[in-house]
Amino acid sequence: MKPPTIFKIAVEALITVSLIALLGLLTALTYALLSFLSAEPTPQPLLTSQRETPEITVKHLTATNPELPDATVALSSAKAAPKLKAEVKEAKTEIIASAPTKPLTKMTVQELRPLARDRKIPNWRKLKKKELLFYLTA
Numbered sequence: 001m002k003p004p005t006i007f008k009i010a011v012e013a014l015i016t017v018s019l020i021a022l023l024g025l026l027t028a029l030t031y032a033l034l035s036f037l038s039a040e041p042t043p044q045p046l047l048t049s050q051r052e053t054p055e056i057t058v059k060h061l062t063a064t065n066p067e068l069p070d071a072t073v074a075l076s077s078a079k080a081a082p083k084l085k086a087e088v089k090e091a092k093t094e095i096i097a098s099a100p101t102k103p104l105t106k107m108t109v110q111e112l113r114p115l116a117r118d119r120k121i122p123n124w125r126k127l128k129k130k131e132l133l134f135y136l137t138a
Contacts, residue, residue: 104136112136
């Protein structure tokens with residue numbers, strides 16, 4: 001039996017390393033696709049420095065029954081309905097929540113983790129600041 005040449009050994013090693021690299025790339029792409037599909041879309045813009053601080057307000061409106069049409073009075077078999085007035089009461093406007101005023105890059109890990117928890121980012125407790133910033137801005 002003839003021993004393999006150095007050239008043949010080098011070619012086999014190159015093919016083996018290339019296949020391992022391709023499998024690694026395929027695994028990374030599969031993981032990225034799965035994490036992309038499981039991520040929920042966020043209504044926030046990608047760059048936090050360009051957004052304004054929104055204020056969420058609530059109005060309490062109550063209304064009674066609106067006035068009934070006069071057609072019921074004209075019918076002989078129908079009873080006359082009492083006339084009801086529509087009322088709209090406005091309550092005081094309350095600010096319920098406001099967005100953080102700090103940009104994400106200036107926040108600490110302790111400030112970023114509740115945001116990650118609210119956006120349902122997987123493993124948010126174990127993520128580092130760079131990873132939290134990546135997921136929160138994506």
